[in-house]
Amino acid sequence: MSESHRAPTSAGVLDAARQLAGVAVRTPLIEHPALNARVGGRVLLKAECFQWAGSFKFRGAWNRISRLSPEEKRRGVVAYSSGNHAQGVAAAARLAGTHALIVMPHDCPAVKVAGVRQHGGEVRFYDRWCESREAIGAQIAAERGCVLVPPFDDPHVIEGQGTVGLELVDQAGGAHIDQLLCGASGGGLLAGIHLALEHHGLSPETYAVEPEGFDDHALSLRQGTITAHAPEPRPSICDALMAPQPGNLTFSVNGPRLTDAVSVGDHEVRNAIRYAASTLKLIVEPGGAVSLAALLSGRVDAAGRITAVIVSGGNIDPALLAEILREETP
Amino acid sequence: MSESHRAPTSAGVLDAARQLAGVAVRTPLIEHPALNARVGGRVLLKAECFQWAGSFKFRGAWNRISRLSPEEKRRGVVAYSSGNHAQGVAAAARLAGTHALIVMPHDCPAVKVAGVRQHGGEVRFYDRWCESREAIGAQIAAERGCVLVPPFDDPHVIEGQGTVGLELVDQAGGAHIDQLLCGASGGGLLAGIHLALEHHGLSPETYAVEPEGFDDHALSLRQGTITAHAPEPRPSICDALMAPQPGNLTFSVNGPRLTDAVSVGDHEVRNAIRYAASTLKLIVEPGGAVSLAALLSGRVDAAGRITAVIVSGGNIDPALLAEILREETP
Numbered sequence A, B: 001m002s003e004s005h006r007a008p009t010s011a012g013v014l015d016a017a018r019q020l021a022g023v024a025v026r027t028p029l030i031e032h033p034a035l036n037a038r039v040g041g042r043v044l045l046k047a048e049c050f051q052w053a054g055s056f057k058f059r060g061a062w063n064r065i066s067r068l069s070p071e072e073k074r075r076g077v078v079a080y081s082s083g084n085h086a087q088g089v090a091a092a093a094r095l096a097g098t099h100a101l102i103v104m105p106h107d108c109p110a111v112k113v114a115g116v117r118q119h120g121g122e123v124r125f126y127d128r129w130c131e132s133r134e135a136i137g138a139q140i141a142a143e144r145g146c147v148l149v150p151p152f153d154d155p156h157v158i159e160g161q162g163t164v165g166l167e168l169v170d171q172a173g174g175a176h177i178d179q180l181l182c183g184a185s186g187g188g189l190l191a192g193i194h195l196a197l198e199h200h201g202l203s204p205e206t207y208a209v210e211p212e213g214f215d216d217h218a219l220s221l222r223q224g225t226i227t228a229h230a231p232e233p234r235p236s237i238c239d240a241l242m243a244p245q246p247g248n249l250t251f252s253v254n255g256p257r258l259t260d261a262v263s264v265g266d267h268e269v270r271n272a273i274r275y276a277a278s279t280l281k282l283i284v285e286p287g288g289a290v291s292l293a294a295l296l297s298g299r300v301d302a303a304g305r306i307t308a309v310i311v312s313g314g315n316i317d318p319a320l321l322a323e324i325l326r327e328e329t330p
Helices: A010-020 A033-039 A057-065 A070-075 A084-096 A110-118 A133-144 A155-161 A163-171 A188-199 A216-223 A248-257 A266-280 A286-296 A318-326 B010-020 B033-039 B057-065 B070-075 B084-096 B110-118 B133-144 B155-161 B163-171 B188-199 B216-223 B248-257 B266-280 B286-296 B318-326
Strands: A042-047 A077-080 A100-105 A122-126 A179-183 A205-211 A260-264 A306-311 B042-047 B077-080 B100-105 B122-126 B179-183 B205-211 B260-264 B306-311
Touching: A010 A057, A010 A155, A010 A163, A010 A188, A033 A042, A033 A266, A033 A286, A042 A163, A057 A084, A057 A155, A057 A163, A077 A084, A077 A133, A084 A100, A084 A110, A100 A110, A100 A133, A110 A122, A122 A133, A155 A163, A155 A188, A155 A248, A163 A188, A163 A306, A179 A188, A179 A286, A188 A205, A188 A248, A205 A216, A205 A286, A216 A248, A216 A260, A260 A266, A260 A286, A266 A286, A266 A318, A266 B318, A286 A306, A318 B266, A318 B318, B010 B057, B010 B155, B010 B163, B010 B188, B033 B042, B033 B266, B033 B286, B042 B163, B057 B084, B057 B155, B057 B163, B077 B084, B077 B133, B084 B100, B084 B110, B100 B110, B100 B133, B110 B122, B122 B133, B155 B163, B155 B188, B155 B248, B163 B188, B163 B306, B179 B188, B179 B286, B188 B205, B188 B248, B205 B216, B205 B286, B216 B248, B216 B260, B260 B266, B260 B286, B266 B286, B266 B318, B286 B306
Parallel strands: A042 A306, A077 A100, A100 A122, A179 A205, A179 A306, A205 A260, B042 B306, B077 B100, B100 B122, B179 B205, B179 B306, B205 B260
Antiparallel strands: none
8 A cells, every 4th residue: 555545544643743833823723702602602713714825725735745755846746726725735835845736727716826826836727627637637747757745635634634633622721522513525624633533532523514515525424435416516605615525535534433414505604704704803715614604504503512613714815705795694 | 099090000910811811812822924924024913803892902891890899880881982992891891790881983983883782882972073082971970870991091901901911922932022013092902011011021122003193102202291193183094093192091101111103004004904804814903903004014124023913903894894805905
């Protein structure tokens, strides 16, 4: 079994924490009295919008890229991504002194393309609906002889994301977390967090939160095996959460551990973004807001409980945020 | 000397920290790699936008109101404020089980009036340009026999705000803070922070940051005595920082300790708000952004230094934030 197909482990998450120390941002865990009052319980928000390049993705990217050999660094890395992994890889590559080529869908938010370029990354566009990003990425990796950094189905990437969970437990300061809500696309962040919780012997209820129509975790849990969502769902505002199905490595961790998966609609996501801005003073992107949306819309009941909510990113196009700020809550 | 005219002390700040424990939010200290890279130094942002009612003002209000006698609580409190003290007092009063009447300028942001009402406060409007809020507040206090909670010139209020400084030092984890930037209106937050720093034997350079035209701290430092700014300056976007002159208690603390005072224009404040939103993912109101504006515009040089920046509040009208988000950086 090659290194890139070994199963991710709790020990790997601890090792990732050492690798990320002093480089990644230890993002704050925020508890807001107004939110507590609204749900009638305690809510602990892990705010990854404050991470390097605006989302948790930097963690996994750094944990993978910083371990490359000098020869590998000379040849550079390639990644495919709807935007946040792209920016995380670009930022990590620059810090590690290597080059990043990013394969991005042509319809991803302009702010994410700009973010990649700002971090020194090279961008190659593809068509989300008729080209395969995996194929393009693999082809470039072969042509250039460079390392592919997958967005989620890689043990170092998963273990890097898991440091979110280690910090969360530490910052919660002994509070007993009853349940945890986390957005899911490929499931890398969730898998890493599950391993971190396991290291601490904790097993709160965990919920994968997905955009309506992109409910591949819900389907996979129900089927008991990895299952793709319907091929052409209505487009979602959550550009960061559009993977067709859970990963092999990620679902082997998440499948047995998830309590359930729930879906939220665009309208609920917009309400959550507006609530985060107006009450919590946090800027959250659509894909980063699904867990908060599930909480606020009551999809998961938080009354009388301690709920950890992962706010996974903040890379929202300013024009979209401005539009949402002008909307009225229904 | 009555209790409300005694000088605030470092011991009082420590006492306030005990009074606020478990009630006020211990707001995060945020360090962002992009901001560090931009200024070429380390920047530690104390994010009071995450405080109860959206600004540091809750701290001083709670430290004053929670100490009222049962008889005083029965009669309620009155406060005058351009908005943040108003919301802080309303939130603290409700928590303490008493009633708050707030005297607010009729032209203050709608979001702040709504905030006061949401926290159960009663609002009485006045005209900022032709009525005296001090006189109105004193009259109501006399009529109703209720306690006036001043916005800054009160030892308990100053000591409550000083808990920002205690947390900052603790969260900086031994990092040597070279300089500190803090917005100033009446100077209560700055005075409290000065006392907190003194408790720790720290004396970084400290800068009061004011909106252009509302430069009463700069004038007072230059004159060596409390001096009001020019009577009719051009209106500022910083609705929270429009006090005509420093307070007696606050300036007796700040005058001998401030390194200097600097001013920032509306344009710089708007840029800082946009930068905070797009890069830091933080929602900051104009008055809360002046210290960041002074940093970003280079009014205070941060290269090679560790700079603490107090982001004092986040109560910005959504429509104004939307407008600023749509602007281009020059």
